Amino acid sequence: MPTLHDILSTVLLQSYNTRIVVLGTAMLGLASGITGAFLLLRKRSLMGDALSHATFPGIGIAFAVMVSAGGSGKDLLGLLTGATISGVLGVLCMLAIRNTTRLRDDVAMGFALSVFFGTGAAVYAMVQTKPGAAGLESFIYGKAASMVFSDVVMISVVGILVTGTALLLLKEFMLLCFDEDFAASTGWPVLRLDILLLVLVTAVTVTGLQAVGLILIIAFLIIPPTAARFWTNSLRRMLVLSGAIGAMSGWLGASVSALFANLPAGxxxxxxxxxxxxxxxxxxxxxxxxxxxxxxxxxxxxIGRQHLLRAAYEILETMGQPVSNQPIPRQELLEHRSWSNAELSRLLSQARHEDHIEPGTGADTSLIHLSESGFGEASRITRNHRLWELYLITHAEIAPSHVDRDADLVEHILGAEMVRALEAELKPRPAIPSSPHRIPSRSSSSSAT
Amino acid sequence: MLHEHPPDCPLSVHDLTVAYQRKPVIWDVDLNIPEGKLVGIVGPNGAGKSTLLKACLDLIPKTSGWVNIYGEPYRANRHLVGYVPQRESVDWDFPVSALDVVAMGTYRRLGWFRPVGKAEKAVALEALEKVGIAHLAGRQISQLSGGQQQRVFLARALAQDAKVYFMDEPFAAVDAATEQAIVTLLQELRNSGRTCLVVHHDLATVAQYFDWLIFLNLRVVASGPTAEVFNDDNLRKTYGGKLSLLDHAAEAIRRS
Structure with a gap:
């Protein structure tokens, strides 16, 4: 087990080796968080998955070619070139299937992904016996610990290039992801922008193979932007957050993996x-x-509060005109709407809490007495509700787009003039209009029980 | 019946055929649209109305024929064109505000790399003002109602400051207040010399809204001033035996 000192020295990057690894993975996380956001918004995340799996045969083949050419076969640049070629071939294969047949995206993706990965597994089995092949499997699950300084330099250069390009083309990519047809109609080269986005994703994927591995790199592209989306509705903030979440995942993940020798970084x-x-x-x-x-x-x-106060007011209306604040039998409230006993008790104690009913009456008493402020609120809510209902009746053709608000907003949305006009229609009792629909009367509701 | 195509025509279409996967979708379309008209494109579902718009906008390949905007190919004169796609064609959950979307109308003038600045925002805000929802500029687009989303799309087209507008069903599923606002806007555009081609579905209002009509059902049945072409004969040729629609239209004719 690592000691506290180990943990601190790792997370705080005190050893040279950890610093290298963590810097590299954080840089990678930043770049993949930002490109991943565009990939997600373009609804092409699956393509990233096909791409990363399809790099597998390229790694094995590049290794075999380099060994037979007399090299050690471990040249990183050579291996990644192989990965790039086969990854792009995988995506092209997927696009070809999609565009020439009637198969759907997910089928084309599943086909390309599994066939290329299967080919990779076969190639890997064949080259496994060759000297120096032992390190190849780190490309599958990732082995950040094996990173050296030159690797980090490469990741950083690619990361900065990718991030810089994505930010420079922020407006263009945003337009592409939101409305491709509009972009094309105004003359933006949609196809070339799409290809550029794919190039950025390929660059991140291939440089991330060593650290995260080809199976899991897709998570690096998808999870940070998805997580970032929960925090913001703005694309710019989403990009910043996504990059930060990616970088943080890389930093923490690589740190923990450095503490436990056998845990893969990816x-x-x-x-x-x-x-x-x-x-x-x-x-x-x-x-x-x-x-x-x-x-x-x-x-x-x-809504519960509004229903309760309105019910109380409607009952008071039946108790005599002009409406005055008097105790209301709890039983009548219960019958006025489809409340269960428990629901009504909850609403009443809530109303007690908001000082809408007098202290001394409430959830468990048989008479309910509205407080002064409760009575005022009840008449206001009832009035507004009736104005809405009347507005729906008299202005049915434009009403639906306006009446998605609750009773509180009637003046705010309709404007004082419209409210005055509606009230005029509700004479002779302008203060609280009578309900446009029929309210079950006291006698009928009590005779029903 | 191929026509002459005068070069000052906002839109001239010559012998246009578009085919998807062996099947022609529209064929032999030949049109001249005069400047400053509100043009309604009507026809049954699957008649190729959207296809015609997209072919005019160079969004889908043409099997034959050509389309000119003010006497030049689309590519040369696309700065004169504004486009309002169907509302359902985009994901309204996208993390941008109404103002961001409208500002997209200024991107072409802005050019590569340059971010949206004060001037573009002012243009976008002014366009939102014209469609009556400037107070919603900062709102995320998923929090807008359907009618408001449609207004955002119209505002984006206004920000393009075009001479010919192509609108794909701007009246689809909007409330009556929005429909009225769109009609007013279209009339303002026409009165300032712009030409608008609008795919429209409601035969009851078509004669009232538009001063030029294109009846389309895979080929052009008729194209001309509303007073001349909006008649029983053309409706029957376009909609065939779909009687409920015809009754609808007959009623509209009686009213007009």
């Missing part, structure tokens, strides 16, 4: 990214799950 980087993803999914400030649940609960509470 796996740990993916797991780190997945942890960040999970956190973002739950707590994301733009579309996180918890935020959504909170919003939902808040809406539910507001």
């Amino acid at each position: 796996a740990l980087i993916v797991l780190t990214a997945a942890a960040i993803f999970l956190f973002s999914m739950l707590f994301g400030s733009a579309r996180g799950v918890i935020l959504k649940l909170l919003d939902q609960a808040k809406l539910q509470r507001r």
Whole structure:
């Protein structure tokens, strides 16, 4: 087990070797986070997966060629050139299947991915016996620890080039991903932009093979932008976040992998990214799950409050004109809407909490007495609700686009003039218009029970 | 019946045929559209209305024929063209604001690499103002209603500041207030000398909205001023035996 000192010295990059590895993977994470965002928005993530798997045979073949040419077969540049060629061939194969047959994208992708990966496995088995082949498997699962300074230089150069290109062409890529037809109609070379995006993705994938491995590099392209999307609705912020999440996954993942000699870096980087993803999914400030649940609960509470106060007001209306604030039998409230006893109790204690009913009456008393502010709120809500309903009836043709709000916003959305006009239609009782629909009367509801 | 094609025509189409996978989608289309008209393109589903627009915009290959914008091929005069694609053709969950989308209308003038600046934002905001939703400029596009999204697309086309507009079903699934706003906008465009070609579905309003009509059903059934071509005969030739539609149209004719 690593000691605390080991952990600190690794995470804080105190040893030269860790510094190299972590710098390299973080740089890679940054570049893949940014290109991955565009790939995701272009809905081409699957293509990245086909690409990375299809690099496998290229690595084996490049190795065999280099060995038979008399070299050691371990020249990184040579291996990555092989990977690039076969990766691109894999994507072309996928595109060819898609464009010449009626097969769908996922079928074409599955075919290209598995056939190329299978070929890679066969080639690997054949070259395995050759001297020096032992390191090749690190391209499958990634072995960041084997990185040396020159590797990091290469990753950094590629990373900076890729990131720089993506940011320079931010507006062009945004247009391409959002509306390809419009881009083409205004004269942007859509095909060439698409190819350029693919080149960037290929560059990130191939340089990432050594650190993350060909099976898991796709996670580096997909997870950071997906996680970033939970935090923002702006493309620029999403790119920054995605790059940061990628870099952080690379840094933490590679650090942990450096502590445990046998754990592959690729796996740990993916797991780190997945942890960040999970956190973002739950707590994301733009579309996180918890935020959504909170919003939902808040809406539910507001609607519940409106229903309760409106029901109370409608009952008071039946108790005599002019409407005055008097105690309401709980039983009548219960029958006024389809509330269960427990639901009504919850609404009442909530109303008690908001000072809408008098202290001393509430969830468990048989008479409910609205407070002064509760009565005012009840008449306001009832009035607004009726104005909405009337607006729907009198302006049915334009109403649906305006009436997606709750009772609170009637003046805000319709404007004072329209509200005055609606109120005029509701005379002779302008303060609180009578309901445009029939309210079940006291006598009928009590005779039903 | 091939026509002459005067060079000052905003749109002239000569002998156009478009085919997808062995099957011709539209054939022998020959059109001259005069300047400053609101042109409705009508026809049943699958008649090739969108295909005609896309072929005019050079988005799909032509099997034969040519299309000219003000007497030149599309490539040479595309700066004179504005395009409103079908609303469903894009993903409205995309992480951009209404203003970002409208600013896309200025990208071509902006050119490579240069980011959207103050001037472009002002143009975009002005366009949003014209379609009546400037107050929604900063809103993420998924939080807009269908009608508002359609207005964003129209604003983007306005930001293009074109002379000929191609609009693919701008009235599809919008509320009546938006429909009215679009009609007003189209009339303003026409009154300032622009030409608008609009794919339209509602035969009940077509005669009221447009002053020139193209009846399309794989080939051009009729093209001309609404008063001359909007009649029972052309409707029957375009829509065939689809009776419910014909009743609809008959009613519209009675009203007009």
